[in-house]
Amino acid sequence: MAQNLNSKENKAKLILTIFFALLALIWVYPVLLVLINSFKVNTYVKTNTFSFPVGEMFAGFQNFLKGMTFGNYPFIKSALYSFLITIGSTVLILLCTAMTGWYIARVDDKFCRLIYLICVFSMVVPFQMVMFTLSKTADVLKLNTPWTIPVIYLGFGAGLAIFMFVGFVKGVPKEIEEAAAIDGCGPVRTFFSIVLPILKPTLISVGILEIMWIWNDYLLPYLVLDRTKFMTIPIHIQYLKGSYGTVDLGATMALILMSIIPVIIFYLSCQKYIIKGVAAGAVKG
Amino acid sequence: MSKHSSGAKRLKNESIMKKPMKRWSPLFIGPTLVAFVIGFIWPFIRGFGLSFTKFRTTSDAKFLGFGHLFDNYVNAFKDPSFLHAFWYTALFTIVSVILINVLAFAVAYALTQKIKGSNLFRTVFFMPNLIGGIVLGYIWSMIFDGVLSHMNTSILLETKYGFWGLIVLLCWQQIGYMMIIYIAGLQAVPEDMLEAARIDGATKWQTLTKVTIPNVMPSITICTFLTLSNGFKLFDQNLALTGGQPFNFKADGSVVKTTEMLALNIYNTFYGQNTSARGTAQAKAVLFFILVAALGLIQLSYTRKREVEQ
Numbered sequence: 001m002a003q004n005l006n007s008k009e010n011k012a013k014l015i016l017t018i019f020f021a022l023l024a025l026i027w028v029y030p031v032l033l034v035l036i037n038s039f040k041v042n043t044y045v046k047t048n049t050f051s052f053p054v055g056e057m058f059a060g061f062q063n064f065l066k067g068m069t070f071g072n073y074p075f076i077k078s079a080l081y082s083f084l085i086t087i088g089s090t091v092l093i094l095l096c097t098a099m100t101g102w103y104i105a106r107v108d109d110k111f112c113r114l115i116y117l118i119c120v121f122s123m124v125v126p127f128q129m130v131m132f133t134l135s136k137t138a139d140v141l142k143l144n145t146p147w148t149i150p151v152i153y154l155g156f157g158a159g160l161a162i163f164m165f166v167g168f169v170k171g172v173p174k175e176i177e178e179a180a181a182i183d184g185c186g187p188v189r190t191f192f193s194i195v196l197p198i199l200k201p202t203l204i205s206v207g208i209l210e211i212m213w214i215w216n217d218y219l220l221p222y223l224v225l226d227r228t229k230f231m232t233i234p235i236h237i238q239y240l241k242g243s244y245g246t247v248d249l250g251a252t253m254a255l256i257l258m259s260i261i262p263v264i265i266f267y268l269s270c271q272k273y274i275i276k277g278v279a280a281g282a283v284k285g
Numbered sequence: 286m287s288k289h290s291s292g293a294k295r296l297k298n299e300s301i302m303k304k305p306m307k308r309w310s311p312l313f314i315g316p317t318l319v320a321f322v323i324g325f326i327w328p329f330i331r332g333f334g335l336s337f338t339k340f341r342t343t344s345d346a347k348f349l350g351f352g353h354l355f356d357n358y359v360n361a362f363k364d365p366s367f368l369h370a371f372w373y374t375a376l377f378t379i380v381s382v383i384l385i386n387v388l389a390f391a392v393a394y395a396l397t398q399k400i401k402g403s404n405l406f407r408t409v410f411f412m413p414n415l416i417g418g419i420v421l422g423y424i425w426s427m428i429f430d431g432v433l434s435h436m437n438t439s440i441l442l443e444t445k446y447g448f449w450g451l452i453v454l455l456c457w458q459q460i461g462y463m464m465i466i467y468i469a470g471l472q473a474v475p476e477d478m479l480e481a482a483r484i485d486g487a488t489k490w491q492t493l494t495k496v497t498i499p500n501v502m503p504s505i506t507i508c509t510f511l512t513l514s515n516g517f518k519l520f521d522q523n524l525a526l527t528g529g530q531p532f533n534f535k536a537d538g539s540v541v542k543t544t545e546m547l548a549l550n551i552y553n554t555f556y557g558q559n560t561s562a563r564g565t566a567q568a569k570a571v572l573f574f575i576l577v578a579a580l581g582l583i584q585l586s587y588t589r590k591r592e593v594e595q
Binding site: 100 | 301302305308309310313314316317320321322323324325327328329331332335343395398399401406408409410411412413415416418424425427428431432434457461462465468518520521524525552555563566567570571573574
């Protein structure tokens with residue numbers, strides 16, 4: 001009887017595995033289609049979307065070559081700006097909000113509570129509420145370049161980061177920090193040599209969430225950056241599709257593929273942290 | 286917790302840390318505070334103020350006067366495209382919240398039943414989240430048009446394709462994200478409670494509805510909240526997949542973009558041809574903010590009541 005039940009359960013699990021294997025194939029199919037179509041001659045992308053690029057449909061690397069200089073703006077430049085903005089903003093956010101989060105959790109006076117409240121409040125404010133005034137403010141303060149836009153990201157994205165850091169620090173006993181203070185260690189040294197290493201898991205979680213947000217963000221950089229000089233990958237792709245009447249779909253797919261590759265590499269190499277970070281961000285946020 | 290141990294000692298020690306920390310407050314909270322004012326507080330206050338003015342840029346704003354204080358808001362409600370976008374967004378969000386949560390929970394539940402390859406499946410299902418909304422939109426517009434071109438139509442030509450197309454896109458993107466949260470919740474269900482249910486002879490269905498679901502209520506709260514606000518705030522995917530098409534030209538000259546959602550409608554009002562409508566656009570943005578914030582709060586307080594406190 002027990003044997004019988006067990007084999008029945010095993011059978012059910014096998015069926016589930018097969019079902020999910022098929023579902024997983026369906027899940028990666030759109031990305032495979034991008035790969036297939038990036039090697040296809042433009043005119044066939046729309047008519048023969050689902051067939052392999054064989055015979056006269058095969059375009060070789062032509063789409064990639066064409067895509068690189070498409071729309072009078074080198075794609076490589078957009079990619080570099082995307083990297084610069086994502087890394088610069090994430091580093092700035094992590095450094096500043098970790099300090100602020102620690103300060104708020106430990107000092108915990110009226111002013112700190114007010115900032116914390118505004119942070120939580122900022123998390124429910126949609127970007128459209130501030131987009132017009134924010135882009136004007138950025139213009140006036142000359143924060144409209146890839147080197148200065150991290151300040152904007154810090155300002156608009158501080159809410160969630162501070163929220164997560166405060167939550168984490170409150171769960172950490174402060175005896176170690178106090179011991180350091182008694183031994184004559186100043187707050188700055190305490191922060192960098194004691195607190196920061198303890199914060200490492202939260203730093204990774206927040207970092208992952210910020211990277212995913214900023215790398216893919218379209219509207220904020222589109223409105224804030226001086227568009228005649230600077231583009232990021234999402235802006236570049238939207239620009240090609242939006243402003244050209246008939247678009248070279250093959251070349252667009254080649255660009256999309258090139259923009260997905262670094263993301264997939266990032267995902268496969270930090271997968272464990274990414275999934276943990278998302279779970280942590282959601283549970284606390 | 287150490288917080289509650291020996292009050293007097295704690296008080297004394299707190300002052301040891303607090304005072305020097307406060308001295309360094311310009312370093313610890315200064316930069317964040319400055320950026321926060323530039324990037325959020327000031328634009329928010331200014332945006333709120335501008336909704337009561339007439340303006341093309343921020344420097345030429347003219348106060349509407351107390352008699353016409355709410356003119357921009359009245360205009361927003363009179364705008365058929367805004368009302369259409371509201372109902373369209375509401376319908377879209379309801380459908381997407383239900384589909385995404387039911388499917389994500391089902392997948393998470395199945396993957397926590399110790400089946401082979403569940404880690405690999407988890408990795409695959411989450412993957413679309415790393416791709417940005419604009420790129421997602423163009424990937425799926427290629428796929429849908431690849432199918433629809435054989436039927437001599439396009440996703441840009443019929444509202445129903447635009448609606449369901451965006452639903453499919455959003456499911457593909459967000460099921461994996463919500464699945465991760467549900468898996469974390471399901472793994473936290475105490476094993477002894479499940480064991481007790483099994484010994485008492487509960488069926489799998491009874492265990493699921495009476496033990497598992499009440500215990501993952503916090504996850505359900507979070508996911509419902511997230512999908513709800515994601516649905517209402519959706520912009521990139523909407524812009525890239527259909528951009529509001531097909532357009533419906535009314536007899537009075539106004540245009541209703543049939544698949545345009547709220548965020549895109551506000552954007553188009555701000556940056557469209559008619560720059561004198563920017564006051565209306567800002568009023569729409571304030572209404573949008575109130576809606577998103579209120580929904581979050583209502584929904585949160587409603588589901589929190591049903592959570593099982595551990």
